[in-house]
Amino acid sequence: MIYLIAIFFATSAISVVTGSTSLITVPAMLQFHIEPRTALATNMFALTFLSIGASLPLSRAKSVDHQPIGVLMLLTFVGSVIGAILLLFVPVTSLSVIVPSAMIGVALFSAFYRKAGSDKVVIHSASRKTIGYLPTFILGMYGGFFSGGYVTILTAVFVTAFGTSFREAIATTKLLNICSSAIATAICMWRGLIDYRLGIVLGITMFFGATLGARFVVRLAEKWLRRIFLGAVWILGVKALIFDLPGKLHGHGEPVSTEH
Numbered sequence: 001m002i003y004l005i006a007i008f009f010a011t012s013a014i015s016v017v018t019g020s021t022s023l024i025t026v027p028a029m030l031q032f033h034i035e036p037r038t039a040l041a042t043n044m045f046a047l048t049f050l051s052i053g054a055s056l057p058l059s060r061a062k063s064v065d066h067q068p069i070g071v072l073m074l075l076t077f078v079g080s081v082i083g084a085i086l087l088l089f090v091p092v093t094s095l096s097v098i099v100p101s102a103m104i105g106v107a108l109f110s111a112f113y114r115k116a117g118s119d120k121v122v123i124h125s126a127s128r129k130t131i132g133y134l135p136t137f138i139l140g141m142y143g144g145f146f147s148g149g150y151v152t153i154l155t156a157v158f159v160t161a162f163g164t165s166f167r168e169a170i171a172t173t174k175l176l177n178i179c180s181s182a183i184a185t186a187i188c189m190w191r192g193l194i195d196y197r198l199g200i201v202l203g204i205t206m207f208f209g210a211t212l213g214a215r216f217v218v219r220l221a222e223k224w225l226r227r228i229f230l231g232a233v234w235i236l237g238v239k240a241l242i243f244d245l246p247g248k249l250h251g252h253g254e255p256v257s258t259e260h
Contacts, residue, residue: 012209019151079140132161
């Protein structure tokens with residue numbers, strides 16, 4: 001428990017900027033022999049606390065881009081319901097190839113498109129905004145299913161499609177992640193998958209860690225938010241491609257079943 005508290009606190013403080021919390025916290029829980037279904041469900045429960053803890057300082061600082069938030073919340077809600085239901089039937093490892101590839105794609109795009117997120121860009125094209133709604137919905141499904149890398153990729157979508165700054169993208173994704181995590185948590189509670197003793201402790205830990213991290217986000221310059229974000233994307237993506245992806249492609253490792 002002490003090790004998990006330390007891991008979850010540090011991860012939640014840093015992942016306010018970087019996202020990809022579950023890519024660290026879920027494997028950590030599995031290392032301590034927590035059953036996979038319970039680890040996924042309990043992690044989703046704790047993520048709700050993280051998102052609330054991060055959203056409070058960012059909302060007070062008026063960092064959220066409120067213009068499309070209603071549509072984005074609706075898309076996230078519907079997508080998360082679908083994703084959380086899939087969690088009950090689909091092996092989590094089926095998406096192990098997509099996550100590292102998507103992260104490398106995000107890093108490559110941002111490396112070439114250097115203006116992304118440096119300043120808020122006013123997007124006048126309705127079609128460009130509409131294009132941003134589709135990945136928001138698809139990622140909402142993934143967020144309700146597993147959430148590893150969900151906020152990271154969604155942040156890049158907002159910066160690119162909606163022309164937000166990194167600070168606005170970070171704040172808006174945390175708000176949407178409250179919806180996504182809460183929906184998935186409710187379905188996991190219904191199925192009796194959550195370890196509440198562990199979840200409450202780790203949830204409170206993540207709440208305070210995320211609150212601390214969000215306070216730094218409010219104070220950091222945009223260029224540093226961008227550097228931290230891209231640095232994390234590259235580290236996680238390269239690690240997955242070098243160490244995790246080859247084994248999956250060659251069929252090593254047993255799939256993680258989420259069925260009762």
